[in-house]
Amino acid sequence: MKTTSSYLINDLMQRTEANLRLALELQKSAEEDLNHRPAAGAWSALECIEHLNFYGNYYVPEIGKQIDASPYPAVESFKSGLLGNYFAKSMLPEGAKKMKTLKNSNPFRKQLDKKEVMNKFIEHQQKLLQLLKKAKKVNLSRTKTGISISNFIKLRLGDTFRVVIYHNQRHLLQAKRALDSIDNSSVEK
Numbered sequence: 001m002k003t004t005s006s007y008l009i010n011d012l013m014q015r016t017e018a019n020l021r022l023a024l025e026l027q028k029s030a031e032e033d034l035n036h037r038p039a040a041g042a043w044s045a046l047e048c049i050e051h052l053n054f055y056g057n058y059y060v061p062e063i064g065k066q067i068d069a070s071p072y073p074a075v076e077s078f079k080s081g082l083l084g085n086y087f088a089k090s091m092l093p094e095g096a097k098k099m100k101t102l103k104n105s106n107p108f109r110k111q112l113d114k115k116e117v118m119n120k121f122i123e124h125q126q127k128l129l130q131l132l133k134k135a136k137k138v139n140l141s142r143t144k145t146g147i148s149i150s151n152f153i154k155l156r157l158g159d160t161f162r163v164v165i166y167h168n169q170r171h172l173l174q175a176k177r178a179l180d181s182i183d184n185s186s187v188e189k
Helices: 005-027 045-069 082-091 114-135 157-188
Strands: 002-004 077-079 144-147 150-156
Touching: 002 005, 005 045, 005 077, 005 114, 005 157, 045 114, 045 144, 045 157, 082 150, 082 157, 114 157, 144 157, 150 157
Parallel strands: none
Antiparallel strands: 002 077, 144 150
16 A cells, blocks of 8 residues: 555554444443343443454554654655555454454453453543554655564554554444344344
């Protein structure tokens, strides 16, 4: 993928703002509903968001650290890396295929605290918006970040933002579907 840095950042800011709005909407739901699993083995809305918090706990500080340390000033073009583009495209919610979750990031458990989970996610979204603004001053292709699954792989900053934000979109939609399943199951009865 090749685009302008400003287009990429603006697109990612719009997606993050939409993610934040959806999270604030979900937060209005009852804790019991947010913990409802739509089917055996499926994640509840809160489990979807807790999964995102696991990655946000790694990527938000990592992105901030690399932006602050970057010696590369902004340029107008962004060219995605081969691996980064592959990871980002695989996270897009459009036409998403089911993926296996790594064991250490699987939130599947009995009950999650709505306030704790939602506040952490909202905080991550607000920080991502701040980081996207800061990223306007660095080269999105030459500035690299680590990834959560390997110490040896580095992605371009623009690709890392895409992976994280698309992943957030994907699982927020899953969370909304989990919550909507409550309404649908009560209509069917």
